[in-house]
Amino acid sequence: MFAKEIKKISKEIQNKLIEIRRKIHQNPELAFEEYNTGKLILNYLKQLDIEVTPEVAKTGVVGLIRGNQPGKTVAIRADMDALPITEENNCDYKSTIPGKMHACGHDAHVACLLGAAEILNRLKDKLKGNIKLIFQPAEEGVGGALPMIEEGVLDNPKVNACIATHVWSDIPVGQILVKRGPIMASPDDFEIVIKGKGGHGAMPHTATDPIVIGCQVVNVLQTVISRKIDPLSPAVISICYFHSGTCTNVIPDTAVIKGTARTLDPELRKRVANLIETTVAGIVTTMGGEYEFKYHYLYPPTINDNTITDILANAAVKIIGSNNLIWGNEPSMGGEDFAYFAEKVPSTFFRLGCGNQKKGIIYPIHNSKFDIDEECLSIGAAVLSQFSIDYLNT
Ligand SMILES: [Zn+2]
Ligand SMILES: [Zn+2]
Numbered sequence: 001m002f003a004k005e006i007k008k009i010s011k012e013i014q015n016k017l018i019e020i021r022r023k024i025h026q027n028p029e030l031a032f033e034e035y036n037t038g039k040l041i042l043n044y045l046k047q048l049d050i051e052v053t054p055e056v057a058k059t060g061v062v063g064l065i066r067g068n069q070p071g072k073t074v075a076i077r078a079d080m081d082a083l084p085i086t087e088e089n090n091c092d093y094k095s096t097i098p099g100k101m102h103a104c105g106h107d108a109h110v111a112c113l114l115g116a117a118e119i120l121n122r123l124k125d126k127l128k129g130n131i132k133l134i135f136q137p138a139e140e141g142v143g144g145a146l147p148m149i150e151e152g153v154l155d156n157p158k159v160n161a162c163i164a165t166h167v168w169s170d171i172p173v174g175q176i177l178v179k180r181g182p183i184m185a186s187p188d189d190f191e192i193v194i195k196g197k198g199g200h201g202a203m204p205h206t207a208t209d210p211i212v213i214g215c216q217v218v219n220v221l222q223t224v225i226s227r228k229i230d231p232l233s234p235a236v237i238s239i240c241y242f243h244s245g246t247c248t249n250v251i252p253d254t255a256v257i258k259g260t261a262r263t264l265d266p267e268l269r270k271r272v273a274n275l276i277e278t279t280v281a282g283i284v285t286t287m288g289g290e291y292e293f294k295y296h297y298l299y300p301p302t303i304n305d306n307t308i309t310d311i312l313a314n315a316a317v318k319i320i321g322s323n324n325l326i327w328g329n330e331p332s333m334g335g336e337d338f339a340y341f342a343e344k345v346p347s348t349f350f351r352l353g354c355g356n357q358k359k360g361i362i363y364p365i366h367n368s369k370f371d372i373d374e375e376c377l378s379i380g381a382a383v384l385s386q387f388s389i390d391y392l393n394t
Pocket of ligand 1: 104140365
């Protein structure tokens with residue numbers, strides 16, 4: 001149902017979506033500073049006569065399309081924030097702000113969702129149920145999903161299912177990847193301060209060397225994943241920071257170690273956090289030091305609902321054909337705060353192909369040369385629209 005109309009409208013609005021994406025790309029705004037992006041979204045939705053609520057979780061915007069007949073409510077979420085990176089592409093729509101760039105493609109997500117808004121709004125007289133359009137601030141680092149949920153974005157009307165997409169340059173434009181179950185990890189981090197006793201480098205026996213203790217900690221933490229965790233359950237511990245000392249002949253007082261711990265399972269997540277702390281405690285105390293340990297639970301793992309994912313797969317085939325649908329086997333160990341939506345309501349998160357080898361669009365997200373093949377914008381808009389209609393009709 002509707003696939004023909006959806007494809008037709010998505011082609012009609014393609015150039016408009018490219019224009020929007022470029023405008024946002026040229027004017028990137030970091031987490032919780034998306035004022036102009038929010039304004040652009042607000043104006044676009046108002047022009048379409050869509051009900052809209054601004055300033056949700058500071059800079060977020062929420063639109064609501066009510067169908068002709070009552071029914072369920074489906075939400076589509078797009079994130080809006082850029083990254084603190086200086087763009088190294090040479091294109092006419094290059095970022096105009098040094099040190100800020102849409103290197104994670106959230107400009108494309110906004111354009112796709114505005115496209116879906118336009119498509120679904122044109123079809124609303126034939127729709128049963130509602131579509132909520134969630135433009136979320138601050139996906140990178142701080143997280144805007146949770147504050148939006150706390151401000152009630154999933155209520156009034158109550159949202160029954162949620163969907164979001166992320167552009168992915170490893171996947172050629174025209175294709176999408178869907179996956180049941182876990183798709184993104186919990187990107188937690190931790191900090192260990194090892195407290196020894198400083199002294200002269202010539203007299204180590206009078207000191208407690210925090211660097212030597214820290215080296216043991218780093219080494220033994222490598223065995224947590226390899227010896228304590230089921231090899232069939234993905235988990236990562238990476239130490240990415242080890243700072244201590246000031247010169248060549250002074251044993252310092254402290255060493256600071258920081259890292260990231262990632263899992264795809266809520267239970268395993270708690271276990272890994274505990275294993276890190278008990279490992280640190282055992283080594284540091286045995287070697288005569290003391291420690292402080294902080295573990296920060298950031299976003300949960302993003303876990304796709306199987307039924308909702310199957311509805312998406314069937315909907316996507318109507319738009320891109322079965323040859324262009326990829327069933328993913330492996331999740332990514334990256335994080336994504338759409339996870340909070342997926343914790344609350346049955347949801348699915350899919351990857352939208354935006355790569356194009358021939359055009360040199362090959363750089364990954366968070367790279368200063370990241371770009372997208374803009375053909376993906378109308379495809380994203382169409383798939384999100386078809387999914388929403390199909391879900392409301394289940
Ligand atoms: Zn990112
Ligand atoms: Zn992103």
